[in-house]
Amino acid sequence: MTAAALPADELPDAVAQLLSRVVLRDTSAFQRLYQLVASRLLAVAVRVVQDRALAEDVLQEVFVHLWNRPQTGAPGQALSLSWLCVVTRNRAIDALRKRRPETPLHWRDADGEEQVHDAAAEGGSPLELLLAEEDGSRLGRCMGQIDSEPRSALLLVYYEGLTHAELAQRLARPLGTVKAWMRRSLARLRDCMESCA
């Protein structure tokens, strides 16, 4: 299925309209929705699972679930492009958790080299990407106000669904330290974003 272009500022409204039709079992709206957002959702899944084939499976699951049970899982949240991204992220994290026992986050390869399950983001750091996006600039600015290490911790949690314990292991920091980072980072982020609103 070929992608169909739409100006970025028209995308959220178009997606919201299509989602409302998908709820009512409109197959043409479902197909159009896939054309519009599949590449964005795949990017989310790839970022989380860092495995193209698994990410395509996640994308498939998201759309099958969307068609079969379009109104579940969004208490208090409007059906929107943001919601679809969050659903994809959560499904990707579930897929990663199922696979994790066979793929450690941090290991030594056959040559004794230390390896970490963390591919570099394409096209710049998450913060750079956010600052470049009009919609993401507020989040990017507020992220920029958080100290470097806690910010990395927050992004690792968000992009890869790490628990506190996994985060502490990954960053080689005490559990209490990463918990405090997360608590303070969330509070700073919320205060900053509310003051910008």
Add this chain to the structure above:
Amino acid sequence: MTWNQNPRLVDLLAGGYALGTLQGGARRRFEKLLARRPDLAEAVARWNERMAPALLALPPQAPAPATWHAIEQRLGFPAPGALVPWWKRLLQPAPAGALALGLMVGVLLPSLWQAQHGGPDAPASTQLPESYVGVLGLADGRPGLIVSSLRQGRTVDIKRVAAVPVPAGQVLYLWSLDVAGKASPVAPLPQGAFVHLQLGAPSETVFAKAVELAVSVEPEGSSPAMPSSAYVYRGLCGKLWRVP
């Protein structure tokens, strides 16, 4: 004061829940509360909205064509070029239950009318006047709303078959959808099982392009240009007159 009465703490826990760091028993307790506390659900939704730009900023990656084909196959969509029965093509956009009711109304109503007012040879005056008739279904396919209006009339009759919850401060709002699915606002619906809506123009003007009718939930007193929430009712809009 317990934690769940402290708005700042609730918001931070909602953030931990949305990001996934709230784990184990704390997560389960939070989820139990989430099901019955709209303020918690709203706090989680706020965090999701705050963080979503971090996902939307990622460079898009085109999926393999096989992914869409796999989705089509799993959902039983017809393969491209496959022959779809004419009646399926006709009925595709509307929920099955609503259509069943629509067919029932279409078939039974004239018969009932004739039974009351005379046989098949009764004079033309016993036939239904030219009207718009919409049978709108709920999201799960059950029939939900019957909407009708005389072609040249300015009153719309609305019969509620199945109610949907409407939060305080919100109202049901009627939309007319054209062939491309574009929604045009009609008016907010009065509350009640059988209500009437007065139009500012004849039905033929208001519903000229209507292929479907739909109802969303909108803030009371608002004049939305497009629906701000998912449709709660939707169905075909029939034009009950002979086209020359």
